Structures are given as C-alpha cells and as structure tokens.
Amino acid sequence: MATNNSPNESGSNKLHDWQGPLLVLSIVIVAVCSINLKFFRVEPQKVCDPINDTADHCAAQQFKYGTLGGEVAVGIPFRIFTVLPKVFGVDGYEAFGFRYELECDKDACSGDHCDEKKPCRKRRDLPVGFSKSRMGYERVTVNCALCHVTSYRLPDEQASRLFIGGPAHTVDIQAFLEFLNRVAHSNQHDDEILEAIEGLGWLDRVIYKWRLIPRTRAKLRAQAKRFAWIHDGEPSNWGPGRSDPINRIKAEVIGIKKDDSAGQTDFPDIWSLGQRRDRAIFWGGEMRSIDGALIDHALAIGAPPGPETVQRLKDIRDLMSVRQPPRYPKKIAINQNAVAKGRKLFRDYCAKCHGWNGKHSGGIVPINVIGTDSSRFNAWSEQHADAMNSAIIGLGIEREPMVKTKGYVAPALHGLWLRAPYLHNGSVPTLWDLLTPPEDRPRRFIKGIDILDLKNVGFLAPECDPKDERGYCFDTEERGNGKGGHDYGTSLPDEEKRQLIEYLKTL
Numbered sequence: 001m002a003t004n005n006s007p008n009e010s011g012s013n014k015l016h017d018w019q020g021p022l023l024v025l026s027i028v029i030v031a032v033c034s035i036n037l038k039f040f041r042v043e044p045q046k047v048c049d050p051i052n053d054t055a056d057h058c059a060a061q062q063f064k065y066g067t068l069g070g071e072v073a074v075g076i077p078f079r080i081f082t083v084l085p086k087v088f089g090v091d092g093y094e095a096f097g098f099r100y101e102l103e104c105d106k107d108a109c110s111g112d113h114c115d116e117k118k119p120c121r122k123r124r125d126l127p128v129g130f131s132k133s134r135m136g137y138e139r140v141t142v143n144c145a146l147c148h149v150t151s152y153r154l155p156d157e158q159a160s161r162l163f164i165g166g167p168a169h170t171v172d173i174q175a176f177l178e179f180l181n182r183v184a185h186s187n188q189h190d191d192e193i194l195e196a197i198e199g200l201g202w203l204d205r206v207i208y209k210w211r212l213i214p215r216t217r218a219k220l221r222a223q224a225k226r227f228a229w230i231h232d233g234e235p236s237n238w239g240p241g242r243s244d245p246i247n248r249i250k251a252e253v254i255g256i257k258k259d260d261s262a263g264q265t266d267f268p269d270i271w272s273l274g275q276r277r278d279r280a281i282f283w284g285g286e287m288r289s290i291d292g293a294l295i296d297h298a299l300a301i302g303a304p305p306g307p308e309t310v311q312r313l314k315d316i317r318d319l320m321s322v323r324q325p326p327r328y329p330k331k332i333a334i335n336q337n338a339v340a341k342g343r344k345l346f347r348d349y350c351a352k353c354h355g356w357n358g359k360h361s362g363g364i365v366p367i368n369v370i371g372t373d374s375s376r377f378n379a380w381s382e383q384h385a386d387a388m389n390s391a392i393i394g395l396g397i398e399r400e401p402m403v404k405t406k407g408y409v410a411p412a413l414h415g416l417w418l419r420a421p422y423l424h425n426g427s428v429p430t431l432w433d434l435l436t437p438p439e440d441r442p443r444r445f446i447k448g449i450d451i452l453d454l455k456n457v458g459f460l461a462p463e464c465d466p467k468d469e470r471g472y473c474f475d476t477e478e479r480g481n482g483k484g485g486h487d488y489g490t491s492l493p494d495e496e497k498r499q500l501i502e503y504l505k506t507l
C-alpha cells in the first residue's frame with residue numbers, strides 16, 4: 001500500500017507525468033541497442049593483414065579460415081564450439097584429424113612482429129577449415145579447406161606442413177558428425193557447457209543459458225536430422241579422408257530416401273583447376289563444369305545462394321586455377337637416373353590415360369575396363385541426374401546439368417606423392433601397392449597417419465593392430481572399399497616399378 005513516505009509520492013522524488021514514459025522509452029532504447037549489439041552486430045571478417053601481407057597469403061588465409069556466409073543457417077557460437085570436446089570427453093578436435101596451425105602471439109612477442117623463427121607463436125583458436133566471424137556473437141562455420149587442405153610430415157618431424165588444394169586425408173567427417181549428433185541429443189550437459197566457457201559476465205551468462213545453448217542444440221538437432229540418411233539402410237563407414245556427397249545430394253537436394261548404395265569417395269585434390277576446364281569433374285565425371293561443382297559444394301556447407309557466394313566462389317576458383325601442388329621434399333634425394341627410365345615406362349604404360357595430353361586423360365574409363373570398386377558408380381543413376389537437375393533449376397540456380405557416365409575419370413597425377421591413399425575410394429595405401437596385383441594389395445591398413453612413406457610413396461599405413469591406436473582401421477572387404485581393378489603396371493619387374501615410382505614422385 002502506498003503511503004505518504006513512498007518515494008514516488010513524496011515531494012522532490014515525484015516524477016512528472018512525462019518522465020515516466022521517457023524513462024521506459026530510454027530503457028527500451030538501451031535494451032534494443034544492447035540486443036542489437038549482442039545478436040546482430042556484423043563485423044567484416046579479417047583473416048589477414050591486407051597492408052602488410054601479400055595478396056597470395058591473404059587468398060590462402062581466406063581459403064583456410066574465410067567465411068562462406070553460412071553463419072545464419074548453420075553457424076555455432078564460437079565460445080560454445082571451443083568447449084564442446086572438453087565437456088563431451090573428447091581429446092580436442094584433433095581427435096577427428098583436424099589440423100591446427102600456429103599464429104603470432106602478439107602478447108608474447110611484446111610488440112615485435114612475428115616471423116617463422118621467433119618462439120612467440122601460439123596455436124590458432126580454430127582448426128583449418130573453420131571460419132569465425134561476428135554476427136552479434138562470434139559464430140563458427142566450415143569451409144572448403146576442411147576437406148581440401150592436406151598435411152604431411154617427414155618421418156623425423158613433429159609438426160605437419162599444410163598444403164592448400166590437397167586432400168585432407170586425416171579428417172574424419174563422419175566421426176565429427178557423430179560427435180555433433182551426441183551433443184545435439186544430450187541436454188544434460190547444458191550447465192557444464194556454461195561453466196566451461198570462461199569469463200562470461202552476468203548478462204552473457206543469461207544469454208548463453210537461455211538463448212545460445214538451447215538454440216545451438218536445436219540447430220544441431222536439425223543438422224542431425226538432415227544427415228539422418230547416413231544411418232538409413234545398410235550404413236557405410238567413411239573413415240578419414242572421405243565422405244559421400246552423392247548420397248547426400250540424393251537425400252538433401254533430390255529428397256529421396258536413401259537406397260542401399262555406398263557412395264563414399266576420397267576427397268580429391270583441387271590443384272590446377274584451370275587446366276581441367278573442359279574435363280569431367282567428380283570421380284565419376286558426373287559434373288561437366290567446375291563452377292557447377294563449386295556451387296553445389298558451397299550450398300552443401302550452408303552458403304546462401306546469392307551474389308556474395310558467387311563472388312567468394314570466384315575468388316576460390318581464381319586461387320585454385322593457378323595453385324600448383326608442392327614439389328617432392330627437397331631434403332629427400334630423387335634418383336634422376338631412375339626418373340629418366342621411369343618417365344619412359346610412364347609414357348608406355350600410363351600416359352594415354354594420365355598424361356596431360358593423353359587420348360583418354362581426364363576422360364571416363366568404363367567400369368568394366370577399369371574394374372575398380374563399383375559401389376560409387378552404382379550409387380548414381382540417370383534418374384538421379386534428372387531429378388538433381390530439376391531441383392537445381394527449382395532453386396533458381398543456373399548451371400551445367402549433371403549426367404550419368406559409364407565409369408570413372410582417369411585423373412591427372414600431379415602432386416601424386418601427396419594424394420594417398422589411392423583410387424576414388426582410397427583403398428590402396430601406397431603407389432607400390434597400386435603397382436601390386438590387386439589380390440596381393442593390403443587388406444586392412446591404418447589410415448589417417450600423415451607421415452610420408454618415402455619408400456613406397458604415400459603415407460605410413462601399417463597393418464591394422466588393436467594395440468596401435470593411431471588413425472582408423474580401413475578394411476577393404478567392407479562395402480565400397482574394394483581394392484580391386486586398375487592393374488596397370490602390376491606385372492612389371494620390381495626394378496621397373498621402382499623406376500616408375502621415382503618418376504611419379506616428380507609429378
């Protein structure tokens with residue numbers, strides 16, 4: 001009950017009639033501004049220093065850490081993303097084969113500019129292939145580099161080197177999706193997530209607790225639903241370095257229930273895209289234009305259709321049109337005499353399908369001729385191609401139609417030493433194994449170790465052993481993993497195989 005002593009009623013404290021509404025209005029304005037700042041403030045992303053860094057460095061940073069604009073559709077708050085492994089008992093994102101680079105630690109460098117040799121470098125806060133940009137709060141999305149940046153080490157090295165455009169052979173997308181699935185369906189950890197995020201003020205705590213954590217879960221649930229096709233029918237194991245874009249297109253774009261096909265393929269290299277202009281794209285050659293492949297990939301990772309995405313893809317195409325694979329490490333001697341002999345063997349046995357001007361290079365070799373695993377080939381039909389083309393037209397996107405072909409593309413072999421394991425399904429660990437008759441190729445081997453195998457050329461891939469906890473055990477007897485076919489060069493004498501391999505190192 002109001003008394004005479006109540007401040008609102010008593011003399012000097014009494015508000016004028018117009019002051020009340022003004023106060024409310026001010027509170028509303030402050031609230032709207034803070035909400036606007038917290039949720040909608042957009043800051044241009046900065047992945048390099050355009051004044052001091054070279055254009056090439058900036059393009060590379062953009063490829064590895066730049067956004068493709070998927071923040072609204074699929075972005076996860078950065079601060080939630082970084083604590084998830086700890087809360088869900090995973091040993092960092094490295095557990096999925098993700099790679100972290102070092103960057104300049106400005107605090108430790110005390111104003112000095114950082115260079116490669118200075119010790120003042122720290123691990124970046126996100127792995128390669130993840131972008132962070134501010135839209136109100138900082139949000140994380142993935143980009144092309146998640147699957148199209150490779151890494152390797154020489155046997156005596158600790159740190160890996162990264163190369164744009166090579167296949168990310170350690171990255172296990174399926175394990176990562178399973179992890180996000182687990183996060184999506186467990187709401188018992190909300191408080192732990194909140195506690196794990198350091199340095200939140202009270203307002204942020206409220207926002208994270210009541211808004212961002214539940215919203216992230218809802219987003220992850222929606223994503224898990226979109227990827228539910230992975231578990232339909234007889235599931236396939238991808239392991240590191242592979243995914244199944246063909247079945248994803250079928251489920252998400254065409255909207256058909258998953259059949260029992262296994263379409264998993266290795267991430268291909270995307271070097272020298274300019275030289276592939278008129279060639280068939282994708283392992284089965286279903287796509288006829290690079291731009292078409294880029295658009296489909298960008299949509300698949302949440303980029304919104306529109307002029308900004310088109311510009312970003314143009315930048316990527318320009319970068320990858322000229323990016324060449326790196327040369328075989330200088331530290332490792334190459335036997336030039338053997339290279340000369342190997343070059344001749346290549347001309348005799350391989351060039352018609354793999355030389356830049358070979359009669360069948362970049363063309364389709366029919367499935368019954370090449371004889372490699374047919375699961376990926378069977379996963380796509382003419383009906384699928386028609387349905388996909390109609391769906392794309394329905395989205396208002398113009399691009400070359402997809403087709404059904406008769407087999408697999410004979411790819412150019414540049415940067416081959418960094419492209420193991422080999423064939424479209426990654427079923428053959430080294431070049432030596434590829435030149436071994438199919439029945440004698442390794443049956444089960446460990447995949448995902450990024451140490452080069454200098455003798456056989458590829459990555460170290462020891463036989464699976466339950467005691468060896470590195471990598472992933474790849475079983476060539478699982479569906480879609482067959483190691484058969486492509487027996488070219490397998491009957492050469494061992495000495496000639498070594499000469500051929502010596503030459504292949506130089507591509």
Ligand code: HEC
Nearest residue numbers: 143144146147243265266267268281282283293294297298
């Ligand atoms: C989740 C992993 C993943 C991401 C992310 C990804 N790709 Fe790919 N990419 C693949 C796979 C797998 C293939 C092979 C598909 C097939 O043939 O079945 C491929 C094929 C390609 C090809 C065709 C190469 C060839 O020789 O046929 C190009 C070009 C390409 N990707 C570019 C991109 C670009 C640009 C982005 C970003 C907008 C991107 N990719 C994002 C996995 C990925």
Ligand code: HEC
Nearest residue numbers: 349350353365370372408409410411419422423424488489
């Ligand atoms: C008749 C055409 C043809 C001939 C001849 C041929 N290849 Fe191939 N090669 C292909 C096709 C097609 C593929 C893709 C097959 C697949 O992925 O299932 C391929 C794939 C490869 C790959 C795997 C590339 C990757 O990125 O995984 C290597 C390595 C290779 N060939 C090396 C050779 C060598 C070395 C020779 C000669 C001894 C040779 N090929 C002869 C058609 C041919």
